[in-house]
Amino acid sequence: MPVSLTAPDPASLHPVAGVTLGIASAGIKRPGRKDVLVMRLDDGAQVAGVFTLNRFCAAPVHLCREHLASGKPVRALVVNTGNANAGTGLDGRHRALEVCDTLAGLLDCQRQAVLPFSTGVILEPLPADKICSALPEAVAALAPANWAEAAEAIMTTDTLPKAASVQLPLGGDTITITGIAKGAGMIHPNMATMLGYIATDARVAPSLLQDLVRYAADRSFNSITIDGDTSTNDSFILIASHRAGPQIDNADSADYLALRDAVTALAQQLAQAIVRDGEGATKFMTIQVEGGRDHQECKAVGYAIGRSPLVKTAFFASDPNLGRILAAIGYAGISDLDVDQVDLYLDDVLVAHQGGRHPDYREEDGQRVMREPEILVRVMLNRGDATATVWSCDFSYDYVKINADYRS
Amino acid sequence: MPVSLTAPDPASLHPVAGVTLGIASAGIKRPGRKDVLVMRLDDGAQVAGVFTLNRFCAAPVHLCREHLASGKPVRALVVNTGNANAGTGLDGRHRALEVCDTLAGLLDCQRQAVLPFSTGVILEPLPADKICSALPEAVAALAPANWAEAAEAIMTTDTLPKAASVQLPLGGDTITITGIAKGAGMIHPNMATMLGYIATDARVAPSLLQDLVRYAADRSFNSITIDGDTSTNDSFILIASHRAGPQIDNADSADYLALRDAVTALAQQLAQAIVRDGEGATKFMTIQVEGGRDHQECKAVGYAIGRSPLVKTAFFASDPNLGRILAAIGYAGISDLDVDQVDLYLDDVLVAHQGGRHPDYREEDGQRVMREPEILVRVMLNRGDATATVWSCDFSYDYVKINADYRS
Numbered sequence: 145m146p147v148s149l150t151a152p153d154p155a156s157l158h159p160v161a162g163v164t165l166g167i168a169s170a171g172i173k174r175p176g177r178k179d180v181l182v183m184r185l186d187d188g189a190q191v192a193g194v195f196t197l198n199r200f201c202a203a204p205v206h207l208c209r210e211h212l213a214s215g216k217p218v219r220a221l222v223v224n225t226g227n228a229n230a231g232t233g234l235d236g237r238h239r240a241l242e243v244c245d246t247l248a249g250l251l252d253c254q255r256q257a258v259l260p261f262s263t264g265v266i267l268e269p270l271p272a273d274k275i276c277s278a279l280p281e282a283v284a285a286l287a288p289a290n291w292a293e294a295a296e297a298i299m300t301t302d303t304l305p306k307a308a309s310v311q312l313p314l315g316g317d318t319i320t321i322t323g324i325a326k327g328a329g330m331i332h333p334n335m336a337t338m339l340g341y342i343a344t345d346a347r348v349a350p351s352l353l354q355d356l357v358r359y360a361a362d363r364s365f366n367s368i369t370i371d372g373d374t375s376t377n378d379s380f381i382l383i384a385s386h387r388a389g390p391q392i393d394n395a396d397s398a399d400y401l402a403l404r405d406a407v408t409a410l411a412q413q414l415a416q417a418i419v420r421d422g423e424g425a426t427k428f429m430t431i432q433v434e435g436g437r438d439h440q441e442c443k444a445v446g447y448a449i450g451r452s453p454l455v456k457t458a459f460f461a462s463d464p465n466l467g468r469i470l471a472a473i474g475y476a477g478i479s480d481l482d483v484d485q486v487d488l489y490l491d492d493v494l495v496a497h498q499g500g501r502h503p504d505y506r507e508e509d510g511q512r513v514m515r516e517p518e519i520l521v522r523v524m525l526n527r528g529d530a531t532a533t534v535w536s537c538d539f540s541y542d543y544v545k546i547n548a549d550y551r552s
Numbered sequence: 553m554p555v556s557l558t559a560p561d562p563a564s565l566h567p568v569a570g571v572t573l574g575i576a577s578a579g580i581k582r583p584g585r586k587d588v589l590v591m592r593l594d595d596g597a598q599v600a601g602v603f604t605l606n607r608f609c610a611a612p613v614h615l616c617r618e619h620l621a622s623g624k625p626v627r628a629l630v631v632n633t634g635n636a637n638a639g640t641g642l643d644g645r646h647r648a649l650e651v652c653d654t655l656a657g658l659l660d661c662q663r664q665a666v667l668p669f670s671t672g673v674i675l676e677p678l679p680a681d682k683i684c685s686a687l688p689e690a691v692a693a694l695a696p697a698n699w700a701e702a703a704e705a706i707m708t709t710d711t712l713p714k715a716a717s718v719q720l721p722l723g724g725d726t727i728t729i730t731g732i733a734k735g736a737g738m739i740h741p742n743m744a745t746m747l748g749y750i751a752t753d754a755r756v757a758p759s760l761l762q763d764l765v766r767y768a769a770d771r772s773f774n775s776i777t778i779d780g781d782t783s784t785n786d787s788f789i790l791i792a793s794h795r796a797g798p799q800i801d802n803a804d805s806a807d808y809l810a811l812r813d814a815v816t817a818l819a820q821q822l823a824q825a826i827v828r829d830g831e832g833a834t835k836f837m838t839i840q841v842e843g844g845r846d847h848q849e850c851k852a853v854g855y856a857i858g859r860s861p862l863v864k865t866a867f868f869a870s871d872p873n874l875g876r877i878l879a880a881i882g883y884a885g886i887s888d889l890d891v892d893q894v895d896l897y898l899d900d901v902l903v904a905h906q907g908g909r910h911p912d913y914r915e916e917d918g919q920r921v922m923r924e925p926e927i928l929v930r931v932m933l934n935r936g937d938a939t940a941t942v943w944s945c946d947f948s949y950d951y952v953k954i955n956a957d958y959r960s
Contacts, residue, residue: 266875
């Protein structure tokens with residue numbers, strides 16, 4: 145029951161020059177299920193990525209880091225669903241390399257030119273043979289217009305595919321930004337991976353691309369929480385195919401800032417789609433923290449609120465137990481926080497002023513806001529100028545129900 | 553549905569010389585409900601405490617800290633349920649002081665000789681008048697044998713009272729240790745407070761008492777998690793009435809170590825009772841982390857596992873999704889953890905060896921253990937000699953259900 149989310153209209157997803165996509169069925173979990181995606185990048189494309197900080201990160205994540213670090217041009221990405229190839233040790237690495245080598249052979253490039261991604265069950269061996277035998281079908285299907293199919297192919301527990309696309313004028317030309325993502329809905333246990341891929345035809349210098357992917361990730365995929373569990377496989381990749389617009393080498397140029405903001409907005413759209421499709425979600429919360437000393441402490445407060453099972457169940461119940469939000473602010477880890485300066489708004493309702501319940505606050509006002517499917521929680525720390533925004537969903541009956549019942 | 557927990561037998565709770573307890577009804581939430589406890593301490597008693605680190609800590613927590621810091625002898629503790637007096641600003645402080653002053657007047661002692669405690673709803677004004685008018689009844693009822701009634705009086709959402717008592721020979725004499733606690737069951741939203749009180753008649757020097765309360769808290773009340781939310785009111789108080797046994801001034805003496813271990817064991821029994829009575833709990837998990845560089849990193853791993861909604865729902869479902877435990881270890885914050893050294897046991901079943909699924913591990917073995925009501929999770933980090941143990945419960949259907957339904 146996603147919150148205000150619909151499947152993307154395939155016609156709205158602009159192809160990105162220099163990027164082709166092919167889907168195939170390897171039958172990893174179910175025969176016939178499209179579970180393999182190959183993205184091919186033409187010469188000149190630049191790639192940057194950010195990955196999970198989980199120390200138990202999966203074999204493909206290790207290989208992505210190594211292959212990107214090799215400095216060799218990336219020519220292809222390969223994604224499989226149904227198996228995360230995590231907690232699989234050295235054998236998992238060998239199997240992931242087998243997939244890279246097979247695709248490299250088909251595309252006549254080096255092993256390091258291939259980035260592998262896996263999502264699905266942890267602790268089980270990757271069926272590399274099945275994936276490799278499906279690769280020729282995927283390569284044969286490579287086409288620029290396959291973004292909608294690609295968004296479906298990487299789904300695991302998502303109830304809807306997630307894709308977005310935008311075009312903007314840049315230096316007298318028009319550049320395109322198109323992306324897909326899959327969620328960490330946790331609907332099906334062990335399938336917790338967030339994958340995001342955004343491609344643009346803009347000519348952005350490699351040195352800026354890594355800054356851009358970090359900037360966008362920090363304000364999108366790294367600003368959402370569903371249940372606070374950090375996946376072993378999370379990856380966000382940004383591709384620049386260098387086919388349109390002016391050459392962008394300067395982080396202060398108007399062109400870079402326009403591209404940066406457009407990429408970030410698209411990443412936020414995809415990240416929010418993941419939360420809207422969160423396991424059992426019935427409410428979408430935007431937690432806006434203002435007046436902090438720095439972005440980090442604002443984000444820590446946003447996450448403390450967005451992760452709290454007490455806060456999330458209260459939102460599910462449309463129950464203004466707003467003391468729980470104050471309690472979460474209090475344990476967010478700001479050791480010198482003066483709570484007597486903290487204000488709390490629920491949408492337009494001032495709930496707490498200077499650390500205590502506001503005299504004018506009436507429970508029915510809080511109740512009214514809590515009943516909405518989209519709720520803005522605003523926290524003013526009143527100790528600085530920094531801000532941060534975190535997106536979260538409520539914690540429903542179904543979260544536990546589905547997790548508990550899925551094998552029965 | 554507490555896990556292997558029964559109400560304490562009042563006859564098993566030994567009185568502690570120099571400590572009397574009186575219960576009264578202030579009708580804070582329901583007329584007739586016993587909701588006020590007064591503990592009176594005779595001359596010579598020493599008191600030490602540890603309190604929540606939540607920055608939004610309640611007014612009574614601030615006053616406890618100030619009154620203990622004043623160095624003046626503590627003559628009484630007063631506890632009310634039904635209202636937490638948190639998020640109440642300066643008015644909350646005045647109301648808590650009103651309670652202290654009233655009790656000080658009845659017992660003919662100074663305001664700073666009274667420690668106040670509150671648990672219940674956050675963000676609502678403390679009904680100090682009701683509490684003050686109930687204090688004479690509580691004072692009139694003061695008696696040494698009221699520990700069982702006291703355990704009941706401090707209950708909020710607990711389904712069973714929690715109390716324990718032990719006697720041990722010390723220096724040719726017999727000393728008594730008796731304690732009560734209430735849980736952070738979260739059954740009823742906004743009632744998240746853990747309160748623990750342990751009294752002994754031992755003659756332990758004030759300088760050692762603060763070390764002892766920290767030592768015991770770290771290994772008991774600070775080693776449990778139900779849903780990871782840190783209350784605004786958590787308090788653990790240790791009282792030494794100096795009526796029995798030898799004078800204990802040396803932290804290395806056999807007498808101190810015997811007392812320390814007995815107090816810690818009793819605190820663990822009370823802390824585990826809180827988890828066994830955790831909201832909707834159906835499983836009791838002991839998470840034992842071994843081979844860490846220090847106690848802190850072992851505890852961080854234990855808490856990452858014990859708090860993970862994915863791990864907790866898997867235990868509720870008796871479903872060996874054990875990759876989730878590895879994932880939790882991976883995001884516990886040990887930045888240089890070599891996961892290829894990590895072993896994972898479920899009771900006697902070796903699940904993962906050197907970071908990967910053990911070849912001999914069979915799912916039916918994991919399933920067998922997961923069906924038990926009491927489960928031992930053993931993690932070997934294999935990077936040092938430190939250990940830590942965390943106790944947690946599963947995350948059931950009822951946790952969300954009760955939280956969501958409680959107003960309807």
